[in-house]
Amino acid sequence: MVILGVGLFVVGCAKEQSTTWDSFKEPKTAEQLKQFVSEKEAQANAATNKMPSEFKTFFAAAKKGDWLSVSNDFENMRKRSHDFDHPGPNDERLQGVQWQAVKEVWGGFCAFCEGDEKYCASFSRDIINSIPTGSIYFGGTDPGRFLITAMQKSHVNADPFFTLTQNALTDGTYLDYLYSMYGNKIYVPAAEDLTRCIEEYKEDLERRAALGQLQPGEGVKTEDNRMAIAGQVSVMKINGLLTKIIFDKNPDREFYIEVSFPLDWMYPYLEPHGLIFKINRQPLSGLSDEIVRRDHDYWTNCVQPMIGGWLNADTTVEEAAAFAEKVFLRHNFSGFHGDPRFVQNAYAHRTFSKLRSSLGGLYAWRAQQATDASEKKRMNDEADFAFRQAWALCPYSPEPVFHYVNLLLSQNRASDALLVAETAAEFPSQPGIDVAQMQNLVDQLKQFQKTR
Numbered sequence: 001m002v003i004l005g006v007g008l009f010v011v012g013c014a015k016e017q018s019t020t021w022d023s024f025k026e027p028k029t030a031e032q033l034k035q036f037v038s039e040k041e042a043q044a045n046a047a048t049n050k051m052p053s054e055f056k057t058f059f060a061a062a063k064k065g066d067w068l069s070v071s072n073d074f075e076n077m078r079k080r081s082h083d084f085d086h087p088g089p090n091d092e093r094l095q096g097v098q099w100q101a102v103k104e105v106w107g108g109f110c111a112f113c114e115g116d117e118k119y120c121a122s123f124s125r126d127i128i129n130s131i132p133t134g135s136i137y138f139g140g141t142d143p144g145r146f147l148i149t150a151m152q153k154s155h156v157n158a159d160p161f162f163t164l165t166q167n168a169l170t171d172g173t174y175l176d177y178l179y180s181m182y183g184n185k186i187y188v189p190a191a192e193d194l195t196r197c198i199e200e201y202k203e204d205l206e207r208r209a210a211l212g213q214l215q216p217g218e219g220v221k222t223e224d225n226r227m228a229i230a231g232q233v234s235v236m237k238i239n240g241l242l243t244k245i246i247f248d249k250n251p252d253r254e255f256y257i258e259v260s261f262p263l264d265w266m267y268p269y270l271e272p273h274g275l276i277f278k279i280n281r282q283p284l285s286g287l288s289d290e291i292v293r294r295d296h297d298y299w300t301n302c303v304q305p306m307i308g309g310w311l312n313a314d315t316t317v318e319e320a321a322a323f324a325e326k327v328f329l330r331h332n333f334s335g336f337h338g339d340p341r342f343v344q345n346a347y348a349h350r351t352f353s354k355l356r357s358s359l360g361g362l363y364a365w366r367a368q369q370a371t372d373a374s375e376k377k378r379m380n381d382e383a384d385f386a387f388r389q390a391w392a393l394c395p396y397s398p399e400p401v402f403h404y405v406n407l408l409l410s411q412n413r414a415s416d417a418l419l420v421a422e423t424a425a426e427f428p429s430q431p432g433i434d435v436a437q438m439q440n441l442v443d444q445l446k447q448f449q450k451t452r
Helices: 027-046 053-064 069-079 094-112 119-131 142-151 172-182 191-212 232-249 262-271 287-309 317-329 344-367 373-393 398-412 414-425 436-449
Strands: 138-139 162-164 219-221 226-230 255-258 269-271 278-279
Touching: 027 053, 027 094, 027 142, 053 094, 069 094, 094 119, 094 142, 094 172, 119 142, 138 142, 142 162, 142 219, 142 255, 172 191, 191 232, 226 373, 262 269, 262 278, 269 287, 269 344, 269 373, 278 344, 287 344, 287 373, 287 436, 317 373, 344 373, 344 398, 373 398, 398 414, 398 436, 414 436
Parallel strands: 138 162, 138 255
Antiparallel strands: 219 226, 255 278, 269 278
16 A cells, blocks of 8 residues: 655745844854845846836845845745746746746745754755855755755855756756856756656656656646646646756766656665765766765764754654654643744744655665665664654654654554554644644545455
8 A cells, every 4th residue: 555645845935923133042143144235226227127126125025134035035036936826927037047036035035934043054055065166956845945055155156066956957947047157167058958858758647648658747648639737746747857967968977866746767876964965976876875875974963953863773653753742732841852943933844854764765766775684674664763753853844754654564563654644633723734634644544454
């Protein structure tokens, strides 16, 4: 039995609150963000077209550190942008270099407003410090893209590395934006690359559709008697083809990725690299004991200050569920040796949970590919540990819940899978979290147990 989960992880800004530079506890963080805003405004001003008045107002608020105005200004603009769903016509000014600069400033502000400053800073610092100078970095989630864009020394100058998002590569205006920054330093896909990737995917889609081999969530619709691409999974498959072009055309660069949506071609090349992944130049025959141990130890040390040191390889699902109910659901911190600030900030614990869940996905993939029983067990054990940590970091997040449930079912641990789902279903609805989805998962698992 395979339970299908969710796709792309995006942390939105669910609340608006007044924030100024004086509210930052760490002056260095505020100074970096000020520098970032100035760089992005200069980039927008340098564009050939005239700066719209809305953009000028937006940057004026950003330079003051006025988050409420930044958020309101952006919300008004996004209702007219082709990047977001809205009922009205698109404003053609909301694209290109200037619009990308606006989006990136908004994303950086959003992270620090919605997230906890301490964890936004540590997230950024750990990733930036782990990537060698001159590398190419793909940032997939909102934190993975916008925090790194804002907190590296210079996004425009690729200092210390080139920062892209794999999720926007099918947008030709985003490719133009990347070319305006990086085109004289690295290979950036051109319009013909995008067209070729779309056609390549459509041919493969038609072939697999005829064979009944489409993947869950892979959308197909018919327009004028022709098959057309639809859905997030399909868009990300085209993005995956474009990332492969960037990888192949820049052979002298090292590559790193923070995963939002899995890109199938990458799995054989990936190895854990702290919070993110390194994309190796050649496929790996397996993950060595040293790689696994390093990742295991890194995340044990990472998680301990957040939720305490109680979780280890021998911790049961029952113990993890009891912790989730006591600390995350009831906010009972008696005997708690972690950081209440982490538990009480949804942006923080969803961000780190997502990263650990993605790493667990690599181990689960390796276990599925393994032909040797001992290797399969080794990878499954690490996947279990990673998913258990991800679930403990955010017990209600759909991605670790569905990942962990699938793994437990593959190991004939249906009662543990049900406990994970039932615990997640106890949490109330909030932005991005559908209680009905969790309850449906519980019902499926109960029905599965009845039919066994």
